[in-house]
Amino acid sequence: MEEKKSIARAIERLTGGTQRRRGRCWAYGLAALLSVVTFVLFWCTNAFRDAILWNLELRNGSRSFLLWQRPPVGLQSNIYVFNYTNVREFESGIARKLKVQEVGPFVYRESLSRTNVHLHENRTVTYQEKRSFQWISGLSERQNVVVPNVLLMSALAYSRDLNYLLQIGFTMMVTGLKLRANPFLELPVGEYFWGYEDELFEMAKRFPPLKQSLPYDKFGILAFRNGLNADRITMYTGTDDLGSIQRINGHESYRIWGDEKCDRIYGTDGSMFPPNLIQQQPNATIYVNAKEFCRQLPFRYERRSFSNGIPTLRYKLPSNVFTSTSNKDSCFCPKESYDSVTRICPPAGTFNISACKFGTPLIVSFPHFYSGDESLFQKIEGLTPQQDRHESYVDLHTHLGFTVATRMRFQLNLEVRKAVGMPFSGNLEDGSILPLIWVDMVFDDLPESIRQTLYLSHYLVNAVEAGLQWCSLIGVVVSFGALLAALRNQEESNNATKPTTTDRRTVELDRL
Numbered sequence: 001m002e003e004k005k006s007i008a009r010a011i012e013r014l015t016g017g018t019q020r021r022r023g024r025c026w027a028y029g030l031a032a033l034l035s036v037v038t039f040v041l042f043w044c045t046n047a048f049r050d051a052i053l054w055n056l057e058l059r060n061g062s063r064s065f066l067l068w069q070r071p072p073v074g075l076q077s078n079i080y081v082f083n084y085t086n087v088r089e090f091e092s093g094i095a096r097k098l099k100v101q102e103v104g105p106f107v108y109r110e111s112l113s114r115t116n117v118h119l120h121e122n123r124t125v126t127y128q129e130k131r132s133f134q135w136i137s138g139l140s141e142r143q144n145v146v147v148p149n150v151l152l153m154s155a156l157a158y159s160r161d162l163n164y165l166l167q168i169g170f171t172m173m174v175t176g177l178k179l180r181a182n183p184f185l186e187l188p189v190g191e192y193f194w195g196y197e198d199e200l201f202e203m204a205k206r207f208p209p210l211k212q213s214l215p216y217d218k219f220g221i222l223a224f225r226n227g228l229n230a231d232r233i234t235m236y237t238g239t240d241d242l243g244s245i246q247r248i249n250g251h252e253s254y255r256i257w258g259d260e261k262c263d264r265i266y267g268t269d270g271s272m273f274p275p276n277l278i279q280q281q282p283n284a285t286i287y288v289n290a291k292e293f294c295r296q297l298p299f300r301y302e303r304r305s306f307s308n309g310i311p312t313l314r315y316k317l318p319s320n321v322f323t324s325t326s327n328k329d330s331c332f333c334p335k336e337s338y339d340s341v342t343r344i345c346p347p348a349g350t351f352n353i354s355a356c357k358f359g360t361p362l363i364v365s366f367p368h369f370y371s372g373d374e375s376l377f378q379k380i381e382g383l384t385p386q387q388d389r390h391e392s393y394v395d396l397h398t399h400l401g402f403t404v405a406t407r408m409r410f411q412l413n414l415e416v417r418k419a420v421g422m423p424f425s426g427n428l429e430d431g432s433i434l435p436l437i438w439v440d441m442v443f444d445d446l447p448e449s450i451r452q453t454l455y456l457s458h459y460l461v462n463a464v465e466a467g468l469q470w471c472s473l474i475g476v477v478v479s480f481g482a483l484l485a486a487l488r489n490q491e492e493s494n495n496a497t498k499p500t501t502t503d504r505r506t507v508e509l510d511r512l
């Protein structure tokens, strides 16, 4: 009987064991389920990438928000000046063509900060840009150059539409003030860029309509880029449309070109692009909002590339971007007269920003009139357009959509607009387009520390993602193996503890 009892206890233990086993099965089942969920998450969805993208969103206090307000790397601007070398011969009529010589580069480091930042509830942020330029290398700013007198030419362009009497008055005033009334000036490059004393400008500043619109106190050809920019920019901060500019000064339109399509504000500031767009449609055209030209610039997908040690996507500015014709971008061309429908477009390869710059007769093009019309070269000697030196592109991170490298190259030109009743423009022909400077904005030689971080983060993210994917695969295999083993185990023990069997055994024991 003793024996019988202990065997019964053993049987009891055995059945208790079955319950424990069943519990284990549940645990393995749960683990298998979890591993399937993580597997699906890492292999079939973008959960991991989305988590990284989520970190890119600009939120109060986040790291990306701080980096965005004060970008740690500045753009480098290589600036080239066109020095007019035969002005005396040209003015005296000996030379029929003006001769220019490219002088440079003058290399500046541009630091950008975004100030007066206000985050809104609806995933937008409003801010202003503040830039400063520091000369770092290249030719000295003290070099003297001979350049067109932009202020005088602007004054002529303004007074072209005044009546004859006012023009005479203006002429007398300019002559009386003994201003620098030559069509060309000789001055140091630094002053030409960032501002020089000019009585004409001092006079203009006191002129009420100009008083508010002039953002600087000394006139320089790049002075408008230096310092706090008055424009308040509103931009989206979520990953769907990260970086897209929604409004400038509260308006969704530039209200410059008198046309809805050309006036619409969209695109980003060029430092980042919506990552979801880049991931889903890498070959779509992306847009940069070029506030200084009052328009957007399309960048077309070109190819996969490699910069700063990581794979990138290259987007290029089409070579005909500055060409407006009656069937392409005609809304950028000025109307023939105020109430007319016909528009007159500038020569191919030039973009008229006069309307965008308070009527200053400025024209934008590629450097050396690259891809520009033949007529542009007829009055100027010394220009040598070259595709690889004079085109613009951005290289974007393939997943995150931020700019890893870029080269933006533009040339600023002056249009000669003579006023009939006024001297001062010498032998210059009405409508000539005179090159002033060209700027090569570079962001491709990152400092070593940042390059390494970028390299690491790219490969680390990929490695971690791959690691997680393979781990989840192993997890699935292991947990399913365990589950199967547990199930088989349970089935076996079920066979061993089947009531019939136990009954039979008890009977046998009884018989003993």
Ligand SMILES: *[C@@H]1O[C@H](CO)[C@@H](O)[C@H](O)[C@H]1NC(C)=O
Binding pocket: 083, 084, 085, 086, 103, 143, 144, 145, 146
């Ligand atoms: C620009 O041209 C003028 C006139 O030819 C010359 O005197 C001057 O040295 C030139 N400047 C530079 C920086 O080459």
Ligand SMILES: *[C@@H]1O[C@H](CO)[C@@H](O)[C@H](O)[C@H]1NC(C)=O
Binding pocket: 060, 061, 117, 118, 119
């Ligand atoms: C961020 O939050 C802090 C504290 O809530 C607030 O003082 C600050 O103004 C916020 N910053 C922005 C840009 O909204």
Ligand SMILES: *[C@@H]1O[C@H](CO)[C@@H](O)[C@H](O)[C@H]1NC(C)=O
Binding pocket: 120, 121, 122, 124
């Ligand atoms: C977001 O909020 C700001 C401030 O409240 C407002 O000016 C802006 O129009 C809003 N934007 C959208 C898209 O609703």
Ligand SMILES: *[C@@H]1O[C@H](CO)[C@@H](O)[C@H](O)[C@H]1NC(C)=O
Binding pocket: 283, 284, 285
């Ligand atoms: C982008 O590529 C896809 C196929 O890879 C193609 O179907 C689509 O038309 C392309 N889109 C553009 C804008 O080129």
Ligand SMILES: *[C@@H]1O[C@H](CO)[C@@H](O)[C@H](O)[C@H]1NC(C)=O
Binding pocket: 334, 344, 345, 346, 347, 352, 353, 354, 355, 415
């Ligand atoms: C540039 O635009 C201004 C005004 O918008 C116009 O008066 C001028 O004729 C234009 N110049 C060219 C070359 O189209």
Ligand SMILES: *[C@@H]1O[C@H](CO)[C@@H](O)[C@H](O)[C@H]1NC(C)=O
Binding pocket: 491, 492, 495
């Ligand atoms: C369990 O018992 C059934 C018959 O009762 C048998 O077919 C099966 O193979 C047994 N399973 C194991 C794992 O021994």
